[in-house]
Amino acid sequence: MRAPMCSFCRIVEGILPAARVGETAHSLAIRDIDPHAPTHVLVLPKRHLQHIAELVEEPEELADLFRLAADVAADEGLERGYRIVTNTGSEGGQTVYHAHLHLFGGRRMVWPPG
């Protein structure tokens, strides 16, 4: 039996709606449904992987993901800077187990993050 599709796979397939802001053959960028900055975009591989670490075996896809994040940052006018975060596992604060980058911008970020 096939496992049920995760929510980000449903977004990739167009079954669940999302505000799409960029796309490549391998990656998709959508606005976070609960934004924590003026720009809060999620950049995800189109195929299902639980954690970003699984992409180390796929350098082209990994580079594609970061390229799309940088392109979205440029499109959003974030020339003064931005932050990319990837929460990994429960202690890392991950809640959706389909690998993704968070792209934050449009305000000054605080350090260290919580």
Ligand code: 5GP
């Ligand atoms: P995580 O907690 O795994 O690092 O990040 C998951 C992010 O996905 C959260 O910031 C959450 O607001 C966002 N999110 C969860 N479900 C949806 C959804 O259905 N659509 C969109 N656009 N964002 C979602």
Ligand code: ZN
């Ligand atoms: Zn998925």
